[in-house]
Amino acid sequence: MSVLIIAEHDNKSLKPATLNTVTAATQIHADVHVLVVGFECQTVVEQSSQVVGVSKVLVADNAVYEHQLAENVSKLIVEVAKGYEHILAPATTTGKNTLPRVAALLNVAQLSDVIKVESADTFVRPIYAGNAIATVKTTDAVKVLTVRATGFDAAASTGGNAEREVLSHVIASDRSRFVKEQLAESDRPELTAASVIISGGRGMGNGDNFKLLEGVADKLGAAIGASRAAVDAGFVPNDLQVGQTGKTVAPDLYIAVGISGAIQHLAGMKDSKVIVAINKDEDAPIFQVADYGLVADLFDAVPELEKSL
Amino acid sequence: MKILVSVKRVIDYNVKVRVKADHTAVDLTNVKMSMNPFCEIAVEEAIRLKEKGIASEVVVVSVGSKACQETLRTAMALGADRAIQVETEDGLDSLSVAKLIAKVAQEEAADLVIMGKQAIDSDNNQTGQMVAALLDYPQATFASEVVIENGEAQTAQEIKVTREVDGGLQTLAITLPAVVTTDLRLNEPRFASLPNIMKAKKKPLDVKTPADLGVEVGSNVSIVSVTPPPQRAGGIKVGSVAELVDKLKNEAKVVS
Secondary structure, eight states, X not given: OOEEEEOOBOSSSBOTHHHHHHHHHHTTOSOEEEEEEESSOHHHHHHHHHSTTEEEEEEEEOGGGTTOOHHHHHHHHHHHHTTOSEEEEESSHHHHXXXXXXXXXXXXXXXXXXXXXXXXXXXXXXXXXXXXXXXXXXXOSSEEEEEOGGGSOOOOSSSOOOEEEEOOOOOOOSSEEEEEEEEOOOSSXXXXXXXXXXXXXXXXXXXXXXXXXXXXXXXXXXXXXXXXXXXXXXXSOGGGBBSTTSBOOOOSEEEEESOOOXXXXXXXXXXXXXXXXXXXXXXXXXXXXXXXXEESOHHHHHHHHHHHO | OEEEEEOOEEEOTTSOOOBOTTSSSBOOTTOOEEEOHHHHHHHHHHHHHHHTTSOSEEEEEEEESTTHHHHHHHHHHHTOOXXXXXXXXXXXXXXXXXXXXXXXXXXXXXXXXEEESOOTTTOOOOHHHHHHHHHTOOEEEEEEEEEOOSSSOOTTOEEEXXXXXXXXXXXXXXXXXXXXXXXXXXXXXXXXXHHHHHHHTTSOEEEEOHHHHTOOOOOSEEEEEEEOOOOOOOOEEESSHHHXXXXXXXXXXXXX
């Protein structure tokens, strides 16, 4: 039976995590459908139908779905779910918010943060902040999964030509309404989608010093991240946080600056292809996972790095 | 307004996790256990609402073996009024736990259910959402701020919750009764004082079974194996920024 994916988007564009989820889905079954729930999201539908591996795009486009509230979207997904054996969503805050409701309404389990597909009923997921890896098997009639994007390659975003089906059923959300959002504005790539990330930790000393990282980030087209210690110290906002309690990333290059390497941080970045650590404490645990470690004062090394790139 | 808070007893967040040699589970023998950090934040938020005069009573519930009574006593030492233990085996699946908590919320006629966004053992991040779905309540997950206006909150009143979402913050207005799950920045939990720990021993703690609540527990998910994560091979130390840039360009080929 086909696999249904819930598209991650902001009504304007399809988010890359959806592409990784498509790859996970194709490892379960060749026929993959994508559900786009939103408002005035025609571009997203367009983009979804071009993803290689997607054969059908279902669209629910209505003002009640503009902010993708969990209450009504979950009910819509449950209606669409008839006829599918697998329902997948990227393990983003939207997917994590909505999909457990779908599972509960279907009276089945949800497998969270899947990083590997063993078979159509057996999946691998990290537990204990990635300090243990569980392989789990489910015999539920419908398998509901959130997929960790860093566990799968992205499907090609163009080349496909999926058919479209418009869903007309409108379910209102009468006890939950959107008030406002404050999204961090940045020209840089999003943390979870960046191929290069430079992150600062407590060693940065204060928020102003994060400007040092910007010079390197500009040259490398990198996103800027932070450890929880830097966030808790008030240096930078929480949405920069990489780690167990923040974002999980796996870029081609991860540069950790003034980060000691607490387990909680490593859980969020240890799957990066190449890890660089710059720290003046040569015993910092970050050096145990770094491919290239530089024991140096970051206030000397980072400006020098910027100049030599 | 009556608040129900769920708490889970988990491995202490400072303990190094070890997988059992037979790869069936994480080794929990003789390991320090504590209240799940996100649940501590949930308890703290409820107590603050009581101190502000918004909540009239804070009830804590935990699902698990007798050992979780210790966690419930901790919550009462922090300020919760009374506790309910739902006696089950440890490690019950999220949906079963959600059904039990949903039933308790109904029996208690709780106006607001506050739960941690996830437990640091199974890392599922789903039980709160499931409770909300089972009760057909609205939800505000990953909360970093909860605003309840006009003093004594009534059912059918709206509360405003700011949520930590990818890329920033989102504020929702949800109508009570509702479920809120906590994120890290919602508050900083207090420590229990010794006199309060003594007082907590005398606070009421009821024990119920799934049968008492009319809930059937069980799951179709089984664990095939639990293994340690692949170890990353240690790399090399470079002597200078120039050497680092050279390695990144010519060896790792991640910088052009």
